[in-house]
Amino acid sequence: MLKNSVIHEELFVGRDLALDYHDGGFPISIVTFEARNKYIDAVEPSPFEGGYGRGIFAQLGLNEFLVKRSRNHWYQTDEIEQVVDIIKERAKGTTLITYGGSMGGMAAISLATKLGAKTFIALSPLYDIAADGEVKDDRWGDEGHLFDFKHNYIRSGDCKDAQGYVFYCPDTVDVEHAQGIERMTKGTLVPLEYGGHPVSFFLNDTYKLKRLVSEIAHGEFDLDNFYNVVRTNTELTHYPHEKQAAEFSRQGDSAAAIKAMRTAESMNPKIARLPYRLGEMLLAAGEFDEAKLAFQRAIAIDPSLARAHARLSRIHEKHGNLSDAIRAIRQAVKVAPSKADARLRLGELLLKAGRSKEAEASISRSLQIKANQPAAHVRLSYAYADQNRWSDAIDAMQHAVALAPEKPEYRLRLGEWQLKAQDYRTAQVSMQRAIDLAPGNSHYYVRISYAFAGQKDYQQAARAMEQACRISPDKPASHLRLGECLIKAGDLSGAEAAMGEAVRLDPQWLRAQERLAAVQSAIARRHLASASR
Structure with missing residues (x-):
């Protein structure tokens, strides 16, 4: 026939x-x-x-x-x-x-x-x-x-x-x-x-x-x-060399892995995955310029290789070329429009570039493709926050918390947006849950002190800061913050001690020196007033 x-x-x-x-x-x-x-x-x-x-x-x-x-x-x-x-x-x-x-x-x-x-x-x-x-x-x-x-x-x-x-x-x-x-x-x-x-x-x-x-x-x-x-x-193909490169890589011998992968690529320069894998190895070894060339060769062979565009984006970002990084990840989105991670990555770069409205659109599309991405909801909350849309930012973070309730950093971020919305009581609850999950994190106590202060409960704010200082006693900023809370709570002598510790830890910190001097002046005035009665 x-x-x-x-x-x-x-x-x-x-x-x-x-x-x-x-x-x-x-x-x-x-x-x-x-x-x-x-x-x-x-x-x-x-x-x-x-x-x-x-x-x-x-x-x-x-x-x-x-x-x-x-x-x-x-x-x-x-x-x-x-x-x-x-x-x-x-x-x-x-x-x-x-x-x-x-x-x-x-x-x-x-x-x-x-x-x-x-x-x-x-x-x-x-x-x-x-x-x-x-x-x-x-x-x-x-x-x-x-x-x-x-x-x-x-x-x-x-x-x-x-x-x-x-x-x-x-x-x-x-x-x-x-x-x-x-x-x-x-x-x-x-x-x-x-x-x-x-x-x-x-x-x-x-x-x-x-x-x-x-x-x-x-x-x-x-x-x-x-x-x-x-x-x-x-024996006449790239396959043995490609496998050898993978074995060297597993053993931690990056130089031998890169050499074997270069040989594999030279034996079949028409396969995009070979320069791509070489690029991955070079990237892991910190050879960014060589990795960039390898990914570009992969893209020249297969322009639809979204992963290579995404890797180029990372390299451009590493070099501080944000516009090139955005351009590269847009190509990844173009060739793989159903990939949620590429759209999320684009949104992150747009956020970094201060283009929060575009970032919101890209991250929202990522979530339409794959809804159960807690990190995407977090990034979306930042896009809303950049636009001062605190209610939307809070809603996005609540989705993230629902998907990953075990992450204390998500609960803290929810509390931060609630602070911005001046919903201090709810912020306190969110931050306390973060503390319950990670009681050894001094930063969480610092942040909940602001929720207490927003409710004018300065004694609780001071207690939170005392705990922060106990966990991380070498942080002068925490001692200064404790002093400020104690001032609001009416404890000037306690404030003097806290600010004195901040100055001791960082003798060159002018702000701490000024606040300590102000407290000491206030104490002196109080003593004079008391003596004159």
């Missing part, structure tokens, strides 16, 4: 899934499932892309069904039942193969039996990512909590007769997924030492994916020969 005789059809378009078909009239059909895309959301749909194989496998003598996803739903959508029925009807009379990587690899196995597939080809597949699942895999953010995984037919036991190949890296948590798949299917595990996640890049570099798929689909795959070819070709 000639390539130009392959007919492309769009068989299904739904909210979550779409199905394309490349029909060449071949006796073998392959169903490809798209992998997870880190740049799209798990809940809100994005436009459909071209699909996993995009007709490439049709050139190998295979009819190709492309199952496309609009979001990272792990194929846990009822639309999958419609798609399965359409494929089964159109693939009648052909031998069916399923194929996918990562999220798509999980689907290739899970749906193999439903589709009546002879063989599955799964690259770095997942056995289960449910929050309460057997494998504790935290690489997928909140996605394990979002779905009920009722269409995970591996875990349910419906795939016990499914046969195929599981290609995975044994140096990652993928080994646990592979073990679960081995237990629940008749699949053959194919561990690949340098594979990483996903193993598709390694396989393509050392064996070629089209060759692998073609051989398995046509019954020509020989596992021993596969390993021989992979071993030989691996």
Whole structure:
């Protein structure tokens, strides 16, 4: 069958899934499932892309069904039942193969039996990512909590007769997924030492994916020969050097790690992750200029590498180039608009630049994407505070406290905003809770003294300051503050002693000298007045 005789059809378009078909009239059909895309959301749909194989496998003598996803739903959508029925009807009379990587690899196995597939080809597949699942895999953010995984037919036991190949890296948590798949299917595990996640890049570099798929689909795959070819070709690639760099890094030998990663990059200058990882190592070693160049090389290869833009932003900030830092993080937001952390980082930089209104918008968008970020609520409170919007600042901090009630610094900050709003009693309550959580922090007693003073309870303010001075007796500012509270409480002799201690601790502090002299003058006047009576 000639390539130009392959007919492309769009068989299904739904909210979550779409199905394309490349029909060449071949006796073998392959169903490809798209992998997870880190740049799209798990809940809100994005436009459909071209699909996993995009007709490439049709050139190998295979009819190709492309199952496309609009979001990272792990194929846990009822639309999958419609798609399965359409494929089964159109693939009648052909031998069916399923194929996918990562999220798509999980689907290739899970749906193999439903589709009546002879063989599955799964690259770095997942056995289960449910929050309460057997494998504790935290690489997928909140996605394990979002779905009920009722269409995970591996875990349910419906795939016990499914046969195929599981290609995975044994140096990652993928080994646990592979073990679960081995237990629940008749699949053959194919561990690949340098594979990483996903193993598709390694396989393509050392064996070629089209060759692998073609051989398995046509019954020509020989596992021993596969390993021989992979071993030989691996020595000619960057993978051993990349792994060596990671091992040196774990051992704390940054110089050797950087050298090995430079070698890895030189062997394959077309892979963005190599200069990116080199940049990370250089950054950790304090080589900021070299790290900057490495991240720029990564971006030149892959402009959509949001992490590299974010790292450049950090370097610019380190060098004091705030405008460049903002520009770089804006690029990260542009290429990864669904990443909450990039928007939060932009908001933090805008705050630092005094652009609180823009910061508010960016941080608010971050929270729309991911609401349970206590640090984002804290930063949003600062954006409101910069605009003197104390009620909004308090509300934001209350959200932060609700999400992280164990953090005393959040309760203290809530109290600070309540002080600004002149709600002294409530500020006292918030700050006391901070003290209850961290009773050894002298600063918290200093701050609660202001809440007492705001209520004109100067004796309580002085007691708070006495405790601050007991915890941190070497802080002259605390002794001066104690003296001021004692003045308001009418205890001039106590104030004299406290301010005298402040001067003793810092003899050059003019303010403390002046206040001590003023108190001593007041005491002298009081004595004179008493003597003249």
